[in-house]
Amino acid sequence: CRDQLGVHPWNEKVVNCLYQNCNAIFRLVCFPWGGGGSTFFAKWGQDIPNSMEVHAIRLAGRESRLDELFASDMHQVVDEIACALLPIIQGENFAFFGHRYLTSVFNFFYCCCCF
Template sequence: MDKVVNCFSRNPDAVVRLICFPWAGGGSIHYARWGKVLTSSIEVYAVRLPGREGRAKEPFFQSMQQVLDEVTDALLPQLKEKPFALFGHSFGAMTSFAFAEYVKRIHKLEPVHVFLSGASAPYSEMRLQAPKRSHLSDHDFLQWMSSIGGTPPELIANPEVMKLFLPALKADLHVVENYRCSKPEVPFLSCPVTCFDGKEDLPHDLEAWKHMTSGEFTVHMLPGSHFYLKEAANEKVILDHITKHLETAEMDYL
């Protein structure tokens, strides 16, 4: 499990685990540090995909099913052990959805809460009509990255850094661009689903996410563009919201 999951703060007494999926090209450290910020009742598992950090020499995944197989195999005992919740931003929102659907369908396990950020639902028309980015030239790709914000300009202007970073980003975008699923005919979850997004980001079809659950569905818009969640004030709002809802998760779970 340690290869697939980064956990800064092991806490066997936690009442719930928060499993966080990275954005495209992202690593695990941003979320892993949440384990030192959130209350002791929440243990954070930050997913680490191949091709980055300590797994830099491993080949990138080519499909969503590869992501699901590896993460499920690594975490299945923990999923059965105590309540779990999911968080994902952008590409991570897509993998969170796919993971929730997969573990419910195959293993009859359901999260106590799903937190999604910065993405349209995978079956929404807005997402299906979105332009593909993974096959852009490096020059055009970097221009697009500059337009969405979140990556320091000095890094984008550094060819050596981009040479290391771009392959992981393009690989993850290839996975999500080729991921297809139908709109659920009936909700497959009953837990609450919370969506966050940046007010200045490109529009996302957030309302379409409500079709995945029969439980409570809420949307929270925060100031900022695509990587609004990196801003300290916004991160505090998100973490306070997660804490508020997960500290009572054990009672709902039981």
């Protein structure tokens, strides 16, 4: 399943998908609130229909990435997210769900990657 999706170990430090579903026809990518973590959203994967898969973004300086410095440049954040997400969402049905601060991050991501 992971090889089919193009998911690599380095993606997993940025993208948290607790409940992987090879048969999913839709992927929901969640961006946590400023100061928040990915686990809150990643747990949604347990309670949603089998046709969906939830991927939550884990930023540097949070959760399992506490030993990393917080990003100080929006371009750096977007580049890291794009590199991790593109193999997962490319050619797939997906939606972004953001909460406040990170809504601007994924809007920036969308503009940089999709236009």
